[in-house]
Amino acid sequence: MPIDYRRFNGPEDSVSYKQYTKNFLKSYEELCNELIDENEHRKDGRALDEARTMYARTNMISQAKGSSYVELKKTKVVCSVFDPREIPNKNEFSPLGQIYCEVKFAPFSCPRKRRALVPDAEEKDLSLSLKKALEPAVCRYAFPNYQIDVFVYILEHDGACLAGAINAAGLALANAAVPMYDTITACSIAVIEDKLYVDPTEEEEYVANMTPAKEGINHGIITVAMLSTLEQVAGFTQLGSMDGTCVINATEILQKECQNIVPIIHQILVKDVIHNIDLSEKLEKEAKLREAALNENMEEWKKLLSAD
């Protein structure tokens, strides 16, 4: 339900029923041990350093200039990019174009709670991180005084949603033919009990953010966005508590993971172009056929007329 701002809104007092299940009361150790089996395999069968396979497509939303859909197993993200428009309420000339980003969770996207419709702190923070990551990728000098709107909607959240949002936004911007310096890709990593989980699920992220039983154990999440051809880090966020070497190790792994995504994005974009060419060829062929048919008809009519 939309919130009425004119009146004082009390705290929402309904809670997720999951709080009353056995699962909810599990201790940190139990949760930790559940994540991984004795063969170092994660719950979904992946190895620690194995990212989920990414599925992506463009032209998800027909009315947007460019749009994309990215799926990492159960993390599902839709992104749309609209035509540049003049910056609203601007008061001075800005030589560089601006990017406006909005990340929104669907109300039913998270396993632990229902998301409110009003943007909360986490969503605002994601929007800001997305904006900062996209800025170095887009040729902003090409549209001074204009802004590009990027809207990201997270349909299902199963970890790595910032990385998903950046990948989706990069793809949608390319699909919208916004000039860019490089393909932007992102990936995240969760650190739990000194172990590195590449491309974590929501459950793994939750444990990574939890307080470990012992002090001084590395834990947390790192997300890196890369412009791989230019070898530049466009976005970097770290959370939790970990020592310098751990951060640097994780960054190196993420760098490679980001590179692995680039061919997928390229493939989609190339396929998109090929598809468009095919489509136009097909249309042209059809048009020719139709024209020939019409010409035939005309000849027939002419004959009929001259016969009269």
Next chain:
Amino acid sequence: MMAGNVSIRLASERVNPSVYSGAVLPRFYTPGEVISGMKDYMRGHGTYAEDDCLKASVAGVMQKVNKLICIRPLKNRYVGEIGDVVVGRVLEVQQRRWKIDTNSRLDSVLQLSSVNLPGGELRRRSVEDEQMMRQLLQEGDLISAEVQNVFSDGSLSLHTRSLKYGKLKQGILLKVFPSLIKRRKNHFHNLPCGISVIIGNNGYIWISPNVQDVTVQEQKDEIANSDLQPVNQTDRETMARIRNCIAALVTSKMMLDDTSITYAYEESLKYESVKSLLDPEAMLDVAFLTQHRIKEMTQE
């Protein structure tokens, strides 16, 4: 990496920056206070007339020139006078003029007709010149100039029609209260340490490396190049030292002119590293020693 310098002092360890000048404290007036009757005196800045009395409109000290009474506050914006040397920053390029920030109440104006155009010779301003204005001076550029005229609303019209005025190159700008600037005949100083300082009457001080006067036309390309050359290390350190010395004098509310700056610079040399002059105790020390030397000089 070497240890960076971090100093956190407590409020209880704060040093009082004021330096005893030995001068008799003047009488202070507060807004609304009666200064004198109306009939004998003329109303100047910082005063107003009411009920046949002359009253102060700002807090400050009185200045009397013949029959004219002014009240001068410590922190005022710059009130320009014709012939003043100012340092200003271009805010906007407009039709045939630039808007300049000179720390006055209103923005100042530099007409296209009051600048020296490239080429040097006197000629009519053409339409091309109007279109080239942004190449001459663009937003953010710093200039030194002279006040040509004061309009009735108090805004200033500037000119740069002399070789010593014009666009400023690499250097440091420092902003201080205009009331701390001593009015002198000359506000362009080449200090003995090889640094030149422009003490703008408006409280903007420009510190830059000393450039040799090269006026020969053929060397023009060289000049353009030398603008982009990095300032050498010794000059850079000396400039930073002068910057910190001026900041020390300002913190102790001492008047600024070439003498006080030179003295402060000389006294500061006992602190080997320039950054130690950011320390409040060192700043007070420099200001105190400078004050001492100025007093000695005036007694002689």
Next chain:
Amino acid sequence: MANLLLSPLEKMYILHGVRDDCRSDGRTNIDYRPMELETDVVSHASGSARLRLANTDILVGVKTEIDLPNNDQPGYGKLEFFVDCSANATPEFEGRGGEQLANSISNMMQKAYQSSDAFDLKQLCIFEGKQCWKLYIDILILECGGNLCDAVSLAVKAALYNTRLPSVKTALLDGGNVDLQLSDDPYDNKLLNVDLAPLLVTLCKIGDKFVVDPSAEEENCSVISLIVGATGNKTNYNIDNKKNESCTDSKCTTIVMNGSGSLAPKTLKNAIKQGIEAVQFLDQALGQALLRERRENVTMKKYSYGFLK
């Protein structure tokens, strides 16, 4: 401070200065400007601190209230950060002008304090599952002259160090409700353990090098900066000043890139290392200042300076 204008040649001077490791005021790239700190400046707050770093002026007040613990964290207290960019600092902050900046700073602080390695929320527990302390940390920006994040994190740590929670005399469970009795004696209180509380360091990239503690002019010359938050060190806050205690390494609690530029991976890694080191120096200096002030307090020599003088 968006409306600061600099000429291209001024920028070039700053750029060359950073390259030659000699900045406009004589500092090297890793020097901070002198700071001034005073704690216990607000009488109605449980803890407070005021920090001045050149022109940047931060006032932090900590208010304590009692709250219900979260269901999934019954043994933990709560910590919340609020930043107010006062229009006193610059007229740009008027209305909702400073909101974005305020949000980003409070978000950053929240993230930096999130891990238990940074701040142990267990010390805010009163009665597990029923009652806990909630600390409202209100940060007021009175003036800004560059390098807000570092100054805010220093002031927050000092204010938390100064925070006193009233002692709990009894906390009994009475028919499902907690019967809580707090001490009336204002001197009967307990201090928080904030030795490990994180500090933020902004590394501003100018040209090819990073500088710490950028002035407003220097911030204007940079398109990208890296903010590194890392935990402090226990030994810095130990009154006995025992050196033999294990000197633990600082741990990163939050790292964020700020600005519209990007960084080469190698530069990023070096900057992270540089940031962690800078946090250690900063923490050491803060620890010394706070211990000095506490000593003055014990000997009753200290009197409040506050905002006058």
